[in-house]
Amino acid sequence: MRRLLLLLLVLGALFVGAVSAANLGIPPLVITREGEQKLILQLGQFRRVTQPGLSVMIPFIEEARRYDSRWLYNSTEARDIQTKDGEQLRIDNYTVWRIQDAQAFLEGFPAGPAAAEQRIDRVVRDAVREVIGRHTLSEVLKDQRVAIMKAITEKSRNTLADEGIEVADVRINRTELPANAESSVYARMVTERERLARKNRAGGEERARAIRAEADREARVIVAKARRDAELTRGEGDAESTRIYAEAYQQDPEFYAFRRSLEAYRKTIDGNTTLVLPPDSEFFRFLKNLK
């Protein structure tokens, strides 16, 4: 009973001790964490790559080297690159990559990941230069951007595949015109804006004048139609009154003429009128006879 307990205790302590030692990198146990891989070398010779978890190696003969297994990020400094039509572009990009084959990686870069980053930088730069050089400026800036990035990624991936590196993505970030080209872009932008401003103002005037003209036309039509209606109405009045007069005067046209003449005299003869009257006029009929 006692011995069993002691044995258990000793075994447990040994295990904990071995695992703790493994955490510090001391064999025989090897702990590989998520996000890393360990390369086991036997006297400098590649043996195997560990997966995350617990594995074993022989002390003193074997050694372990730790490598990242995550996607790594590497950004490249901006540099001038010439397009097919001879324009200079400042381009910067970043690369996402990982160590896919640790053995090949070790052979390619015995000095470690820093050397690998330089290599990636160089490969990607060459790929960018070559692919951009096949396209014109407008293609790079506009419609071909995605295709260009794909081509660069593809090319970098193929080149680096043999060296244990997997390139997931090369992405162009900034594509800038060089400083001297920028001012000409600004000049062009300004003239474009001026054109637009002029067009807008003229367009406004066009619409405004159309509205005014239309309003004037409508107003004229409204008044003219009213005038027409008014004339028709007046005509109606005239016709009706004429009919009424005619009907009435028809009863005795002669009397009408007489009466109407008298009325006319009354209206037309005033103080400014000189009347030359023969004494035998109707008016003086009795005047004469009385003499």
Add this chain to the structure above:
Amino acid sequence: MPKSDSLGTDQKVKRSVARTLGNGLIVLIVLGVLGFWASLGLYTLEPGQAAILLQFGRHKGTVGVDGLHWTWPPPIVTRRVVNVGELRNEDFGVVGGARRAEVEAAGEAERAADVNEATMQTSDNNIVHVSFAVQYRISDPYKALYRVAELSSMVRSAAAAAMRQVAGRMTVDAVLREERAALTADAATLLQDVLDSYEAGIEVQSVELQDVQPPDEVRAAFDDVVAANQDANRAVNEAEGYRNEVLPRARAEATELRESALGYRDATIAEAKGEAGRFTALVAEYAKAPEVTRQRLYLETMEEVLPEVEKVIIEPGSTPVLPYLPLGRAGRVSQ
């Protein structure tokens, strides 16, 4: 012997008691140590936290429920607690961004770099400053920790590239005004796709535009276009105003014309009816005594007319008086 026997028995009892006690003590110690070790496996999670459990370094599981949990204690299982609920933010471009104070304090070079970060080219080869912010949270902590390195740099670069790519497909007017919503939505979608392809375990919450401006060098020209738009609108408004003034006026005039014509018509007819009625009445009486009535009317008229008039009475064919007529007296007076 009996003495020694009794002594021996006594010692035996003592020894056995001591052994039992010793055994018990060892069991207690062992249990205590085990209990203490086991208690190291207890941990609590607050809301928004997740724990990644690594068994000898290998991913064993992710616990996302808040509360008290137990797992095998270290060094068998190690835990890593990640804040998954936390909304993380990345700002791009200094203009109006949250990092403004920070960047302005940092000096000229830093500021230039930050402005550069927001400088983009549009499909019509214009240059605009688009400052924006990206909000994201960790949706898969295992991926975020163990599939990608330098997470925030990666998010930053991917976001800047995505925004550039989307802006590069649009015209400057679309970016500045018309399609800002599409710009952010497309950039968010693209960024999510790109980050998914890196297995980043990140969920892009939103891409928000902070400020979209043409570069300082050309801003006046852009402002003038806006002013021109306003000018155009004002001209149109004024024209509408004119129309609103002219048309009612015309309608008023039309109404006046129509009404006055109606008035004329009705008045004329009424007058005619009156006069006709009067005549009809008169004719009826006239017919009874035509001669007398005729005389009377004539004389009445003369009576009324003649007093005003200058009268010259000439006997026809009698005296050859100088037929001088003072015609046009009015003319003479005025001479």
